[in-house]
Amino acid sequence: MKNKAKQINQFENADNSSQQKYLRDLMEERFPTKEAVITEIMNLEAILHLPKATEHFVSDLHGEYAAFDHILRNGSGNIKNKIKDVFGGRLTANRLQNFASLIYYPEEKLEYKKRQLNEDGDLEQWYLDTIQRLLELLQFVSTKYTRSKVRKALDPNFVYLTEELLYTDPQEFDKRSYVDQLMKNLVTMGVTDEFIIATCYTIQQLVVDHLHVLGDIYDRGEHPEMIMDRLMDYHSVDIQWGNHDMLWVGAASGSALSMLNLLRISARYNNLATIEDAYGISLRHLTRFAEENYQDNPAFRPKLVDGDSFNFDGERLQLTQIQQAVAIMQFKLEIQEIEREPDFAMGDRKLLTKINYQDQTIKLNNKSYHLTNTCFDLIDPKEPSKLTQEEQELVEGLLHSFIESKSLKRHLDFLVNKGSMYLCYNNNLLLHGCMPVDQNGNFLAFEYGGKKYAGKKLVDFFDRQVRHAYNDPCDDDPSAADLVWYLWQGPFSPLFGKKAMTTFERYFIADKETHKEERNPYFALRHDEDFCIKLLKEFGLEPEDGHVINGHTPVKRGHDAVMANGKMLVIDGGYSKAYQPTTGFGGYTLLYNSYGLQLVEHHPFTSKEDTIVNGNDIISTRRVVNHEVHRKAVADTDIGARLKENVKMLRSMLERY
Numbered sequence: 001m002k003n004k005a006k007q008i009n010q011f012e013n014a015d016n017s018s019q020q021k022y023l024r025d026l027m028e029e030r031f032p033t034k035e036a037v038i039t040e041i042m043n044l045e046a047i048l049h050l051p052k053a054t055e056h057f058v059s060d061l062h063g064e065y066a067a068f069d070h071i072l073r074n075g076s077g078n079i080k081n082k083i084k085d086v087f088g089g090r091l092t093a094n095r096l097q098n099f100a101s102l103i104y105y106p107e108e109k110l111e112y113k114k115r116q117l118n119e120d121g122d123l124e125q126w127y128l129d130t131i132q133r134l135l136e137l138l139q140f141v142s143t144k145y146t147r148s149k150v151r152k153a154l155d156p157n158f159v160y161l162t163e164e165l166l167y168t169d170p171q172e173f174d175k176r177s178y179v180d181q182l183m184k185n186l187v188t189m190g191v192t193d194e195f196i197i198a199t200c201y202t203i204q205q206l207v208v209d210h211l212h213v214l215g216d217i218y219d220r221g222e223h224p225e226m227i228m229d230r231l232m233d234y235h236s237v238d239i240q241w242g243n244h245d246m247l248w249v250g251a252a253s254g255s256a257l258s259m260l261n262l263l264r265i266s267a268r269y270n271n272l273a274t275i276e277d278a279y280g281i282s283l284r285h286l287t288r289f290a291e292e293n294y295q296d297n298p299a300f301r302p303k304l305v306d307g308d309s310f311n312f313d314g315e316r317l318q319l320t321q322i323q324q325a326v327a328i329m330q331f332k333l334e335i336q337e338i339e340r341e342p343d344f345a346m347g348d349r350k351l352l353t354k355i356n357y358q359d360q361t362i363k364l365n366n367k368s369y370h371l372t373n374t375c376f377d378l379i380d381p382k383e384p385s386k387l388t389q390e391e392q393e394l395v396e397g398l399l400h401s402f403i404e405s406k407s408l409k410r411h412l413d414f415l416v417n418k419g420s421m422y423l424c425y426n427n428n429l430l431l432h433g434c435m436p437v438d439q440n441g442n443f444l445a446f447e448y449g450g451k452k453y454a455g456k457k458l459v460d461f462f463d464r465q466v467r468h469a470y471n472d473p474c475d476d477d478p479s480a481a482d483l484v485w486y487l488w489q490g491p492f493s494p495l496f497g498k499k500a501m502t503t504f505e506r507y508f509i510a511d512k513e514t515h516k517e518e519r520n521p522y523f524a525l526r527h528d529e530d531f532c533i534k535l536l537k538e539f540g541l542e543p544e545d546g547h548v549i550n551g552h553t554p555v556k557r558g559h560d561a562v563m564a565n566g567k568m569l570v571i572d573g574g575y576s577k578a579y580q581p582t583t584g585f586g587g588y589t590l591l592y593n594s595y596g597l598q599l600v601e602h603h604p605f606t607s608k609e610d611t612i613v614n615g616n617d618i619i620s621t622r623r624v625v626n627h628e629v630h631r632k633a634v635a636d637t638d639i640g641a642r643l644k645e646n647v648k649m650l651r652s653m654l655e656r657y
């Protein structure tokens with residue numbers, strides 16, 4: 001008895017924090033008997049020994065839904081590799097690829113196969129072979145997981161059937177007719193197609209356990225809203241915010257300037273349909289206003305990518321007019337913003353105040369430049385920051401629509417809640433842009449409201465402000481919303497990482513020298529291993545084992561995405577079609593499985609049809625970044641650490657029983 005009391009005491013002393021107590025109470029509720037506790041300990045300890053599940057990293061999606069969807073479906077080439085592991089030597093290269101396309105696009109591939117095979121009558125055999133192969137592959141990709149996790153990945157309608165087929169050996173004589181019967185039932189009940197489709201999606205899900213999106217989901221491409229829907233449906237995902245995403249969060253947080261930037265980019269890339277059709281925000285007034293006040297202007301014509309087509313020249317003209325109307329309002333409001341927020345220290349960016357309107361020149365860094373393609377009719381040289389009455393009404397009306405759009409809110413709720421400024425995950429630091437530093441690699445302090453923030457504190461500060469701004473868009477104090485805009489282009493923004501954004505210069509000044517955007521020294525220093533180690537330490541990560549992973553800066557083909565002796569990985573290879581002529585390829589992604597990290601280089605995506613009919617995949621090349629000497633197990637991951645804590649708690653509970 002005395003002993004028992006002593007044990008209880010030890011237990012109480014071990015976890016005296018209220019949070020620990022809460023957890024323990026929960027555990028006791030879930031595992032009320034000694035047997036239940038023992039079973040759970042055995043279960044958790046077994047899980048700890050399973051291989052680490054695969055993480056998939058993508059970045060800078062920029063609205064390119066079809067390419068992103070394809071990469072999710074093929075798991076950055078992971079599905080194909082598993083197929084090769086199982087069927088290599090048994091199936092021809094052509095059949096391997098056909099089977100892979102079925103797993104990527106089961107609905108479409110089935111329809112295609114039915115049309116193709118109906119004619120020569122081989123369809124029944126194809127169904128039989130396909131189901132068997134799918135089960136074989138499913139078995140292979142399930143081995144990493146517990147039965148219960150596999151069950152969760154199955155379509156609820158087919159759990160029983162799949163488990164029976166999966167865990168019964170058809171070679172076993174006594175079971176053969178049982179399995180035959182199950183298969184027959186599939187056919188007679190007319191659910192073969194549904195079963196195949198469900199199994200393909202289960203395989204996709206099991207091949208990648210968790211997805212990281214390192215920001216810039218929005219802008220430049222045509223379907224960010226479809227990416228958001230896809231992410232909301234995905235089994236396990238986190239997001240690190242990008243500077244472009246902040247424009248949308250900013251708009252919904254009441255930042256007019258963020259909204260104008262995203263409208264300008266949408267007009268520039270011919271993507272206003274996203275705003276109107278996907279988010280139900282009417283641009284009728286804006287269009288009319290732009291048509292009445294602006295003319296054609298070569299500097300503001302939309303950037304087109306392959307596949308963009310205009311029904312008539314008027315459409316192109318309209319976008320040119322809208323881009324000017326919005327840009328001018330943006331430049332006006334930048335002055336107001338910079339004056340309202342002296343801590344932003346962006347006085348040199350009040351560009352409309354530096355113009356000599358009479359001779360159309362601007363003075364920058366003591367040098368005078370002639371302005372071309374100007375469209376300053378609505379600017380009052382005496383008060384260049386002032387919106388006209390009509391502009392003011394337009395901005396207010398549009399901002400109201402952005403805040404009120406339910407479909408936008410649905411997506412941004414997810415973006416804000418699932419997202420963060422950065423993430424530490426399995427000892428890696430995930431961050432879209434950079435950490436502002438000086439030439440010597442010292443963290444630069446951003447001073448705001450009398451306080452200084454540098455390093456981890458800086459990103460934590462911005463993280464809080466974004467949530468604050470988004471959750472209270474009608475706050476009388478605009479500072480949080482201003483800070484969201486600052487993340488887009490402020491010199492200390494970890495998501496931007498440049499001294500200034502030269503939008504104005506690129507529109508109006510011919511001299512390309514003025515277009516350059518000076519990068520923070522971070523981007524040179526990140527080639528240095530010691531600097532990366534310092535970064536990891538700042539975030540409490542183990543430098544031996546950890547990596548810094550960035551997106552944001554397109555890496556040209558041939559330029560290295562792996563830096564600092566493998567400690568730094570940059571995976572914005574340019575999904576964005578608009579950027580592919582510069583980068584020369586279709587983007588980088590990253591896979592992290594139990595064997596280590598692999599960088600995957602993709603060729604540009606052609607089309608879904610090309611994959612289904614011709615079996616063309618995005619050809620991807622894999623490069624091993626690091627190879628684990630000891631294969632990593634769940635025990636070596638963050639989840640493993642939590643499970644170990646649970647085991648510890650369960651063991652101490654056991655002592656009480």
Ligand SMILES: O=P(O)(O)OC[C@H]1O[C@](O)(COP(=O)(O)O)[C@@H](O)[C@@H]1O
Pocket residue numbers: 216243244268498501502503517552553
């Ligand atoms: O290619 P565009 O439309 O001219 O945009 C260029 C602007 O985009 C930026 O590169 C920011 O976007 P990213 O985050 O995608 O790099 C700015 O630095 C630059 O001024």
Ligand SMILES: [Mn+2]
Pocket residue numbers: 216242243244432495552553
């Ligand atoms: Mn970016």
